[in-house]
Amino acid sequence: MRNAESNYFAIRSKLSRLRRRQLAIQSCNGVLWFVGYGFVATATASLLEGWLHFPPAIRLPLVCLLVLIGLWLLVQKLVLPIGTQVLRPTWTPNIEQGLAREVGRYFPHVGDHLINALQVYHHLQQNREGYSPELSRLSLVTVWDKIKDLDFNSVAPWQKLQPVVRFTVIAGLVFLVSITLFSKTFNIGAMHLLHPRTSFRPQLISAWEVSPGNVEIVEGDSVRINIRVKGKYKGPILLRWRQSDKKVFQTKQLLAGPENVYSYLFANLRESVKYMLQAGEESSEMFTIHVEKRPMVRLLQAELIFPPYSGLESRYLQDNVGNVTALKGTRVRLYLKTNKTIKQGWLEFDRGKKLPLKPLGAELKGQFRLVRDDVYRIRLIDNKGYRNRNPIEYYLNVTADQKPVVRLPLPGKDVDLGEDLKLALQINAEDDFGLSRIRLGYQVQKAVQVPGVKDTTLRFIELKLPNQNTTQVQLDYLWDLSSLSLMPEDVVRYFAEVWDNDAVSGFKRARSQVFTARFPSVYEIYQEVTEAQDEDIENLKDIFAESQELKRKLDEISREMQKNPDLDWLKKQDLEEIAQKQERLQKNLEQIRRELEQAIERLEKGELLSQETLEKYQQLQQLFQEIMTPELQQAIEKLRKAFDQVDPEKLKTAVQRFNLSQENFLKSIERTTNILKRLQIEQRLDAAAK
Structure with a gap:
């Protein structure tokens, strides 16, 4: 169971x-x-x-x-x-x-x-x-x-x-x-079925055909829209548009053109635009014209890195400054920030070179070396393949590194060498960024040449700069020419040379003016000194003659003061003029004394004077010192002070004292001239004996 x-x-x-x-x-x-x-x-x-x-x-x-x-x-x-x-x-x-x-x-x-x-x-x-x-x-x-x-x-x-x-x-x-295929018809029918008891009027516009509808363009381009209306409507239509970042619409009524086409051009668009079409209660969907921004540089920073030899520290130019003026060899580093992510960028040079820039998102960087004047532009391509339009042109200018300058201010002229064959030189040189080398160049021109042989060899003596790359130098150099085996009438042509420190374009050289140092013969020394003495004698004669004229005018004024102690304005002017001329004569006399001293020095170096004649020349120099005593100058000063005083007696006394000093001056000039003439004769005898 x-x-x-x-x-x-x-x-x-x-x-x-x-x-x-x-x-x-x-x-x-x-x-x-x-x-x-x-x-x-x-x-x-x-x-x-x-x-x-x-x-x-x-x-x-x-x-x-x-x-x-x-x-x-x-x-x-x-x-x-x-x-x-x-x-x-x-x-x-x-x-x-x-x-x-x-x-x-x-x-x-x-x-x-x-x-x-x-x-x-x-x-x-x-x-x-x-x-x-x-x-x-x-x-x-x-x-x-x-x-x-x-x-x-x-x-x-x-x-x-x-x-x-x-x-x-x-x-x-x-x-x-x-x-899908009948979306608008389906939507209209469904809406009607949802309101079965409502009575709807027949639709005049069954469809809007808008070209291009939704579209993307690049900034600055233009767009033409074409509209076809399907249905029984034949009237004007309303175009409504607004920028994407704004809420308020702008409107424009459009009329049908050929073939029942409505048209409108949006020109040079910079911002995105939304637009729709309307006819009565019928309206289209909202369309969008998306404006893609072109790539552009928002920030440009340029760093200049100067050549090491210039000693200049690197520096930045101001923002958005792309023009560069700098030394040749300067490295220019560019840092750029753009408005969008960049796919590719490069520098375009007028001379044909293109240098790529390394893009890092919306940033780029690159560098180049300034070697010549040029023009460059910045080219950009974004991820959509759009390029920047009309890029700014930036100029590159190479600043020349100036050549150095060198001078020989001492002696600064052609000279004759003394018996010691030494020449004191002073070399002044300068450069904008520094000196790298200095030397003394020379060439010996023999007075007696071997037939068919002419020595044009340049020889140089390297000198040491106090400081390497120094911009200025003053170099004192005592040049001993005794090793050159010079003979009388030989000429040494010499100059100074310097180089700057421009390791970019090559070291530039400069040469000073060429001077000569001549080893004179005995006859030439004597001849030059004699000519100078002849000129001094003539100058002494002129001083003597002019002093006599001043003495005559002063005597005349003294006689008038005997008769009338009160001088008028014209006489005072005459006295002032006499005082000024006397001062000028004293200066001329001092110049003659210095020239005589130089002549004695040359004759002494050339051993062209006997000891007796040399002693007489020294006595003559002493006589010049006596002529230039301060008594005459003091008399001139007292005379000028007396002009400002009302006392006629003091003025008379000052005139008499000045007259006496003037008389002594004349006597000394006459005596000096005679002595100089006798010494010149003795000098000729000494030279003949040599």
């Missing part, structure tokens, strides 16, 4: 699982039918309404009919089948036998054995007919052995849903095609 019961419950469990599977399949079948109908009904009704624009009298019954059909289908395919099963008792013999009958029909070898065994089992529980219990249990065990390995799921396969699934998929595709 226990085996029969366990077999019964096992059979019942398999049948219960079959029942649940059948309920699931029936539910899916009803849902799929309802969804497929919804796709078809919605697409068909919306498109018909969008195209035909039914009046409310037709639209309302149509909507009601579609809803009723949908409800009927829902009840027939889902509510009734599922409800019937749900409202029944959980499990009854009839449900059990119905399932067993389906299993018997599906599996022929089972046939009615399963349902008969179940009926016998239930009768056995009551056993009113008096069946044999053993026979009933045996039939149940036999049936279980037949069905225990059978898959009851095959009795209710999911493949039964294939037709309805196919219908629903096709309906869904129809729905998607409708809303």
Whole structure:
């Protein structure tokens, strides 16, 4: 009995699982039918309404009919089948036998054995007919052995849903095609169906054809939009647009052109623009003209690194200044910040050279060496391939490193050498950035040349700079020419040379004026001194004659003062003029004294004077000192002071004292001239003896 019961419950469990599977399949079948109908009904009704624009009298019954059909289908395919099963008792013999009958029909070898065994089992529980219990249990065990390995799921396969699934998929595709290809018509129809009682006016514009619609351009470009209106509308349309960062729309009325095309040009756009079209209550979607900014330089910094020899520290130019004026060899480092990420950048030079820049996001850097005057531009390309337009031209100017300058201020003229053959030189040199080398160059021109041989060799003496790369130098140098084996009348042509420290363009050289140092002959020294003395004698004669004239005028004024001590203004002017001329004569006399001193020095170096004559020349110099005594100058000063005093006696005394000093001056001049003439004769005799 226990085996029969366990077999019964096992059979019942398999049948219960079959029942649940059948309920699931029936539910899916009803849902799929309802969804497929919804796709078809919605697409068909919306498109018909969008195209035909039914009046409310037709639209309302149509909507009601579609809803009723949908409800009927829902009840027939889902509510009734599922409800019937749900409202029944959980499990009854009839449900059990119905399932067993389906299993018997599906599996022929089972046939009615399963349902008969179940009926016998239930009768056995009551056993009113008096069946044999053993026979009933045996039939149940036999049936279980037949069905225990059978898959009851095959009795209710999911493949039964294939037709309805196919219908629903096709309906869904129809729905998607409708809303894709006829989106505007579908939307209008759906909106009308949702308001079945509302009366909608016919749509004059069925579609807007806008070219290019949404588009991307580069900053500064222009865009012409062309609009075609599909439908019965033929009037003007309104173009409304605004910049993307603004809220207020601008408007422009457009009239239809040829072929019913409306057109408008957005010229030289700098910012992105949103625009739409409107005609009455009809309007298009919002379109966007996206303006992509061209790459541009927002910040330019230029660093100048000067050549090391210049000693200049590197410096930055002002921001956004790219014009460079600097020394040749200066390295120019550029740092750039742009308005966007840069893919590629380079410097373009007028002379044809291109120098790549290293991009780092929105920053770039690069460097070049300044070697010549040029013009360069900064070229940029962003990640979208857009280039910067009309780049600024920057100018490169090379500042010339000036040549050094060298002078020989001492002696600063052509000279004759003395017997010691030494020449004191002073060399002054300067350069804007520094000197690197200095030397003395010379060439000896012999008075007596070997026939057919002319020595033009330049020789040099390297001199030492006080400080390397100094910009100014004053070098004192005592040049000993004794090693040159000079003979009388030989000439040494000499000059100074310097180099700057320009290691970029090459060291530049400068040469001073060429001077000569001549080793004079005895006769030439004598001749030059004699000519100078002749000139001095003539100058002394002129001084003497002019002093006599001044003495005459002074005597005349003294006589008038004897008669009338009070001098008028003109006489005072005469006295002032006499005093000034006397001072000038004294200066001329001092010049003669210095020239005589130089002549004596040359004669002495050349050993052209005897000791006796030399002593007389020294006495003559002493005489010059006596002439230049301060008494005469004091007399002139006292005379000028007397002009300012009212006392005639003091003025008279001052005039007399000045007259006396003038008389002594005349006598000394006359005596000096005579002595100089006699010494000149003795000098000639000494020279002849040499």
